[in-house]
Amino acid sequence: MISVVILGAGNVATHLFKAFNKTEKVSVVQWYNRSIDIIKPYKNEIDTIDDLTQLKDADLYILAVSDDAIKSLSSQLPFENRLVVHTSGAAGIYDIDKKHKRGVFYPLQTFSKTAPIDFSNVPICIEALENQDYQVLKKLAKTVGSPTKKVNTDQRKVLHLAAVFVNNFTNQLYRVAHEITESEGAEFDLLKPLILETAKKAQDVSPYMAQTGPAKRNDKKTLKKHLKLLQDQHHKDIYNLLTTSIQRTHGRKKL
Amino acid sequence: MISVVILGAGNVATHLFKAFNKTEKVSVVQWYNRSIDIIKPYKNEIDTIDDLTQLKDADLYILAVSDDAIKSLSSQLPFENRLVVHTSGAAGIYDIDKKHKRGVFYPLQTFSKTAPIDFSNVPICIEALENQDYQVLKKLAKTVGSPTKKVNTDQRKVLHLAAVFVNNFTNQLYRVAHEITESEGAEFDLLKPLILETAKKAQDVSPYMAQTGPAKRNDKKTLKKHLKLLQDQHHKDIYNLLTTSIQRTHGRKKL
Incomplete structure (x- = not known):
């Protein structure tokens, strides 16, 4: 069982939440968004928060936010030395604040708001600085049936x-x-x-x-x-x- | 039962031959090509010819040849007042010699040499000068499961x-x-x-x-x-x- 906190409320965040929430191999501990209104509809399914100080312990924190927000949001997280990943194709792994164990979990697919996603058709490009973290991310992708590939920032x-x-x-x-x-x-x-x-x-x-x-x-x-x-x-x-x-x-x- | 003669030996001609030859609703009477060598491999399945004077009676003649060849080939056909169609997207219906009843049977799909074609995924754009001929072409498309659409030359x-x-x-x-x-x-x-x-x-x-x-x-x-x-x-x-x-x-x- 992998425990996860999702941060952000765009298409990627929402589809990841739905996919992880469906499988018993993942426990989505919390869903954070700066503006709580967007994730409120899910409050019966998940602990929704808009206050970073309320963040609970989890195996990893997924920043599914805009590229520009990765740096500041990761530095504002009130803990260190935990696995924090972003989901961006364009941002580097070092955009995540160095106080964390860092990684990238980039789903290479087009996500629409409404259409459901079959994650077996979503290759996940994974990057991590430590092999142990890489294995966690690979295992996480597997829980939703996604193929994975080790991909560095340039690639x-x-x-x-x-x-x-x-x-x-x-x-x-x-x-x-x-x-x-x-x-x-x-x-x-x-x-x-x-x-x-x-x-x-x-x-x-x-x-x-x-x-x-x-x-x-x-x-x-x-x-x-x-x-x-x-x-x-x-x-x-x-x-x-x-x-x-x-x-x-x-x-x-x-x- | 519709009787058909195919003229030409490119991808479209070959796929049409195979599709028509498979259904009992069509009788492929002959297959003509200028160079007999290309269609020789099919000689046990079909009467292959390279001499226009040997052409037999049929409900329609399908010119699946290059755009440039439509005019001259249609004028060389040793008969008149029969239904003659081409399969080109770019050629006009009047490129066919006026001694014939004229039509177009344009399959809007990409054909590769090797890959088999499912004609239910091939819309056929049909044009004819007479409604009777249009109905024959529509019926022919239906024998291989293709959807059809009335499309004029400009379209x-x-x-x-x-x-x-x-x-x-x-x-x-x-x-x-x-x-x-x-x-x-x-x-x-x-x-x-x-x-x-x-x-x-x-x-x-x-x-x-x-x-x-x-x-x-x-x-x-x-x-x-x-x-x-x-x-x-x-x-x-x-x-x-x-x-x-x-x-x-x-x-x-x-x-």
Whole structure:
């Protein structure tokens, strides 16, 4: 049994609370948030607090707060030499005050407020300064079925950056596709199976091997037709830059 | 029972042959290709030919050939007033010679050579000049379990263009993520659940509503950190353009 205190009330904090609260292998001792109102709805399930001096003993304290808050919150904790981890992809392990045993427990997934999360699809990137702490974090991830990986701060930062490409930027490409189709009264919904298949293919085949299409083939006629079809200069810019990117990867253009 | 002749031997032709050949509701009468060698492996299953004068009677003829070949191949067919369709997203319905009853049967999906295709995940965009022909094409799609949609040439062209965004360009973003992570010895594989979740979310939530991340939040500190982390100017260009695109969509920047 691992005892845990959660600090923060964003999406990550809430999903971690729900997941840990469900398994008997974890005891969530308390849930802290600066503003108690947000976590009040859970007060029958868990000891909710907004006062750091009330913090109880636990095996670890999870700071699921914004990057900017990690430093000051960790220094305000009224104890030392306990395991304190943050859940950020971008913050370093040393952002946690040095009076603590420090670690990182970074779930590499997109969390929405409402949709339930299956933690077996959430790889946890773990970092710790001591092996003993690393083992606690690994065990904690296992209680909710998450795969884990030892990831240092530099690696975690590039994973966080790469996540922006495969999540935010990919989603924006879906958005542009939405704009393009709607402008002709075509149905964006027709693209949904293709969107899913593209992501599924990436599970088994490297993006390099999976690539197809006019940019890779250097099919100039189609490239020209597509650019002519695009009404919006901004859409043209994206088309040009990503076409160049594909041709750069597949050796169609000299750098 | 619908009788069909397939012309061409690319991925689309091959997957259509396999799907139609499996169902008893379709009789594939012949498979034509300019070069017989490519379709020879199937000669025990189907009458394979490379001579247009040998073409037999059928309810429809499917030209699954390159866009450039549609015009000349359709004019060379030694008959008239039969239903002839192409499978291209980018070619117009009038690219088919006017001596035929003309139609389009465009499967909106990515086809790989090896991976088997579940046609229930392949929307077929149908166009025909006569309602009777439209009904035949709709019935044909149903035999393999595909959903169908009436789509005119202009709509089909933007769908084909939008498909480049959600398939080729998205896949290239995966590729860039691969480059970024490998450069730090981080594992691209850790991003795979996120890739899948991003595509799954798009099935239910509009890309507009699904967007999150530093660009949407206009989190300048993180944007700056990310740009500093990117070693490659080309990666920086993609980061900047898609960040601008997100902020344009979400009202963070004036046009």
